[in-house]
Amino acid sequence: xxxxxxxILLIVGGLNWGSVGLFKFDIVSWLFGGxxxxxxxxxxxxxxxxxxxxxxxxxxxREDIFEEN
Numbered sequence: 001x002x003x004x005x006x007x008i009l010l011i012v013g014g015l016n017w018g019s020v021g022l023f024k025f026d027i028v029s030w031l032f033g034g035x036x037x038x039x040x041x042x043x044x045x046x047x048x049x050x051x052x053x054x055x056x057x058x059x060x061x062r063e064d065i066f067e068e069n
Contacts, residue, residue: 003057006050013047 016027032039 002053006053009047009050010054012043013051016047 012028019025019027026035028043029035029037029040032043034040035044
């Protein structure tokens with residue numbers, strides 16, 4: 001379950017960075033009141049922690065990643 005939540009947060013982060021790169025538009029800061037706002041900072045932190053967690057996916061076997069619990 002933690003893998004799926006982490007992947008979802010990474011997708012959100014990737015889409016946000018894509019919009020920043022293509023359109024200079026930060027969706028997270030727009031939705032939650034700016035980059036310095038507490039909620040935005042929490043989301044950025046969760047995306048970063050998700051990225052750290054997903055590093056472990058590189059070192060797991062394919063069966064472990066797709067195993068249903």
